[in-house]
Each structure stands twice: as C-alpha cells, then as structure tokens.
Amino acid sequence: MSMSSTVQSATNACPHNTVATAPSPPICGGNECVIGCNGGAGSGGGSGKSSPMVDTVHQPTILLRGSIARSIYERMQREEQLKQFDKTRWYSVDLPMIDEQNPELSGQFVQMDYDCQTRQFINQCYEKSDQYFTHLFQSIARTILCLFMSSTSVNGLLGRGSMFVFSDQQFRTLIGDYDGRRQLTTDYDCHNTRQHSNSNNGFCTARPPPPIINSQTTIGGNNNNNNDQKTERILLDIGAGDGKVTEIMAKYFDKIYTTEISSVMRKILLKKGYHTLDIDEWHEYGLEFDVIACLNVLDRCDRPMTMLEQMKSSLRPKSGLIVLALVLPFSQYVEVNNDNQGAAQVGIPTEQLPIDGHTFEEQLTSFVDNALTPNGLQVVKWTKLPYLCEGDLELTYYWLYDVVLVLKTFEED
Template identity: 40%
Template sequence: MEKTNVCYPDSSECCDVYSCDSAVHAGNLGSALSFRPRGSLARALYQKQQHDVFLSQFDKAEWYHCDLDQVPPSLASKFVQLGPDQDTINFLEQSERKSDWVLTQIWHSLVKALLGWFMTQTSINGWLQRGSMFVISQPQLRKLFKIDDNWRADTLLDLGAGDGEVTAHIAPAFFKVYATEMSSTMRTLLHRRGYELLDIDNWYLDRKFDVISCLNLIDRCDTPLELLNQILTSLKPDGRVLLAVVLPFSAYVESGAPDHKPKELLPINGSCFEEQVRCIVDDVLTPANFEVESWSRVPYLCEGDLQQSYYWLDDVIFVLKLKNT
C-alpha cells in the first residue's frame, strides 16, 4: 500500500488514508481501468469496493512480521510473536459493516467539513463517535505481559485514551482504570465508560500506578521526553509501561505551533521498521531509564469510511520496566 495521508483519529486528525499501488494491486484492480462509473458517489463506492477486495485478500499476518536479524540479539530475544486473533477479526468485521452505512458516512463527511473550521479532528470524531481504534486485544496483552488469565493488578492509567475503545481491551486486567484526554468530547465518552478522568496537567503529582499505557502518544505530544519522565516517576517500583509508537516515526502536534512540530524532537532514525525500533530503545528509552521487558509488532487499526473499510499503521509495542529493578 502506498501511504498518501497519515492521520490519527485517536490522537490528532482523521483516518489514515491509503491508496492502491497499481503495480502491486494490478491483479485486483485491473478491471477498474476499463470501467469508470459516472457520478462522484458511484465512483467512490466503486473504488471502495476495489479497495475492500484487496483488504479481503491481504495476509493479515504481515502486520505482525519483524525481521529479527535486523536487531541486536539481546533485543531479539525479548520479541513476542503475536497475530490476528478473534478480537482483531471482530474489529475488522465491525469496521466493514460501519463503512457500508453509506448515508452515515456521507453525513460524517459533511459534518467534518463544517466543524473542521473550529474544532479539532479528534473532538469531531468524539462528537460523531467515529474513527475508533484498535491496538491490542486482552489475550495479546496477556501474552505480551507473560501473565495468565487470572492475573489482575490494582491500577491502570491510560494516557491520551481517546474514546476509550482501546482502553476497553486492556481494562479487564485491572480493578481500577484511570484515563487522561485533552478532547472534551472524548472525555465525555470516557466518563460514560466509567473510567476516572485525571487532569492532563497534574496526573503525575500524587498517584502511583501499577501499569501506565501510552499508546501512540509520544509522536503526538509536544514534550515527549518530559512525558516519559512523568511516567517514570508515576510508576510503582514494580510497575510496567505499555508503550506503542507508530513507525516510521513522524511527530505531529494537533494543537500547538502553526507548523504542528513538537517542542521536543525525539532522535528516532532508521531506514526500516527494525532500525527505528533499535533507535528507540538505544536513544530514547534507555537514556530515559527504562528497560525493555518484551516487545512486538502490531497494526494500529482505525475504522474506515467511504474510501475503504479500515486503515492501519505499523506499531512497535513495548512492555517497559524501570531500569535496574
């Protein structure tokens, strides 16, 4: 897939948009070259059908593949192989059903165009209750944490929790769930789910947590190094961090400077997924006093629209602990 526009409904803009590379998908889309339906809606629906044919044939296991020969043996030994489980398939099927609600999708497009003049895309998505995300299922979480089905901890804090859909997959492993979120419409959705909302400016001042999840946030944060330090000081001594980062890394701050660049730039480089993983560990996490306990590669999935049923980006996901504990 050739990426033409990158957006994050959970933490910044809209859906991630991909277009089909004709060289790769000629077998699927060849018939489209000789048939051009009239009318913009007819063309959109026809193109969506072509995209969805490709998605139905795409090998979902590729989302989880990592070339471990490209990372140091000490890091490769901590890799946990995951795959598309039933919760993942359920999310994809639900996204396909919603994407086929043509009138709803048209309504969403019209509202987004209007509200985009004075609301952030995240708040628009919260108001429309669209663009939900999926990162990791409960079984995948337990495999990554290397815990059994009976394990439960006291507290989870999910930073930048969006509409809480991702949080909901993690929450059953905890007795108490806290969350932070900048968008007022998203906070309303989190409150409805029963999560205790903490202030985004002082959540780290007077509490310690068993697990802090920070999923696809440090590339959308103005001060990611400061955030990592706040996480460090807010963990219980034996606490863990669940950290996900979209790769290739591309920092973007929705509300901030006109150029949307963060105040703190993370030194993440590399020409491929594995090289950037190594760079994150060596140049970001280790200097921040975190140690990798386990890690994996997962898709960052988003509900679709009239263009296609769902979208994805590549995520590296870490389980971290305090260094030297």
C-alpha cells in the first residue's frame, strides 16, 4: 500500500479488511505494564524468578490498566501517522507509465482532489472517534454477532462502518457530459480549503439541491432522441450497503433501484425509499438503466465477468453508463458463496477477473485490456480516489486506493 509498511486490520470495518497505516512498535513503559517487561511490576525484576512481592489480588487490575494504556498509546501513534499522511497521494497516478501501455486510457484520466465533502466525512470520523465506549460496545457486540451473520449485516445492525467513495462534485464531474461541454457546479460551497484531517476549520455549506436529471438531459452525451422526452431517469446501485453512497447519486434521478445481499441492509434501503431488486434476478426485469453503479462489488462477487455482461445488457441504449469502482491492488474475495456449498467454498469466486501486474497502474491497464475491452465496454473517464470507511477502536478511519471508471458500450458510437 502507500505507507512504509502495512498491517491487516483486526476488524472488518472496511469490507476489504486492509488498513493502510504503519503499525506501532510494542510499547512498554512505567510500572503498569507487566507483560513482556524486564523489571516492571510483577515481573520479578531481572532475576528471572517470580517476585514474592507480587500482589495477586490487585494484579488483574494492573493488567487491565496496562492493556488499556498500551492500546491508547499505540492508537495515538497510528493517529499521528494518519494525520501526517500526504492526502494528495490518494489522487496521484503515474500517467507516463499508463501512457506507455495504453495511451488512450491515460488521456481519459480526470484529476480529483481532497474536496470539502471528502474532508467533511473525515471530520465526522474524528468526531465519532472520541466515543470510546461506543466503539468498545460495538467491538464486543460485533464479535458475538459475527457468529450468526455476515460482517455486512453486523455493520448495518450496529450502524457502523459507513463508506465514502466519491463526493457530490466528484460524481458530477465523472457523470456529466463526457465530451466536457457541460458546465458543472457543486452543491457545496467550500470554506477554508486547507487540508485539516481532524479539524472543522474546513466545512461545507449545502446549496439548494439541483434539479433531478430529467428527459431533457442525457447523462452520457447529447440527447438526439425525442422519444425519450417522457422517459424517467433510472439509477441502479448494485451492492448499495446502507445507502450512504446511493444518497449522493439519487437526487439526479427519478427512480432508484438497489441490490444488496444483506437482509439487514435491505431493510435500511427500503426505509430510505429505494426499490430493492433480487441480487440474482435484477437483470431479468426488463428495466433499462441510465446509470448502473457497481462500487467495490466486482472483486467481492462470485461471478464478476458475468456481472459485467449483465450490466452491459441492462443499460439504456445509446446513453446508458456504468460507474465502476475497483480497489487496487486487486484482491478477490467472496464473503458469501452463491452456491452455498459449504465452508470449503467460501472465499473462492467461481470466476476470476483477468488482472495482472503489481502496481496500481499495471493492474488498471490489465483490467481495461483483459476484462473491459474484450467484453465491449469502453472507458469514458476514470480517476483515482480513496475508498474511505468509518473507523473503530483501532483507528479513526480506514482507506484503500480506488479506481473509479465511467464505461459505455462500444455500440454507442
């Protein structure tokens, strides 16, 4: 990942189970640390023997205090590293490397930055990070609940682990007329654009919501079809989770459909007024979607190549677009196997995405050349963004590198 070293998270706050932050060394200080110390209280000094002066009555309390103190200290170290991290790296790409392999792809890159709505999400994570006992309760509850349900359902039940993929402005930049002729405006006024990671000095003021994208506005290009004047604009969000990312996209459409494997998350989506479709049959209802969002799902589904074909065949002809997000470096995993063939099959997808290479740039070009282009999908725009997740006891927030691509079918030309 991006820092000097990486560790795997002890929690499933992020669905990819990876945290890009450097680990802290074991800390042992003062007389309250009795594990792994030479000469600390209860360690028998340096003699290698048990001290006869150990207070066996109060030792559990000392152990508890030492464990909590160490945990807090190590978290402080991780947090300091997180604050010092250069967030411009979330958005930087080695374009010359991509240009060597796929010149057309490098020309479709859209540079993003750490905008006010992204900063607002980070600030909210810091506000929640102070709720220590809430995190402690959720950690204990999650350990128990994961014995009976998936991590996604547990997160929905506890109201934790919300994700952030893109801001309103970033979505509009990607989904607006891809020929660049539309003047895009943001729904947020940014105040004080300095990059404070845990400060409210940078904040957003909401403007009145923009009009829903209607029949006079073709999302993917020019509108030359007068027969579409009365057609509703329809969004499908595959694997919508708790609907937080769906909310960013929803206001630009007349009707919103979602899919979600977790029954807990489906109830949340229904409460928000979104239609939910069956995860296996959503493409069989005869609906034509103006935009299909598949955000960090392709590497977590059992048949990703089949899903690409299903999305392609479900787009509105000539104007439909796919918004696809994929974590790179790439790692496939299936939380629940669709065939239900037992624990031996869990985690092994039926279909493998043909992605080669080691770096972000190598895997991106491989994905486009080996998976998208052969399946009749063309890249319109793409960018690099951080895939953010609310934190827990270990860290305020987690992040991974995301490539976000806007795709259309070749048949549109």
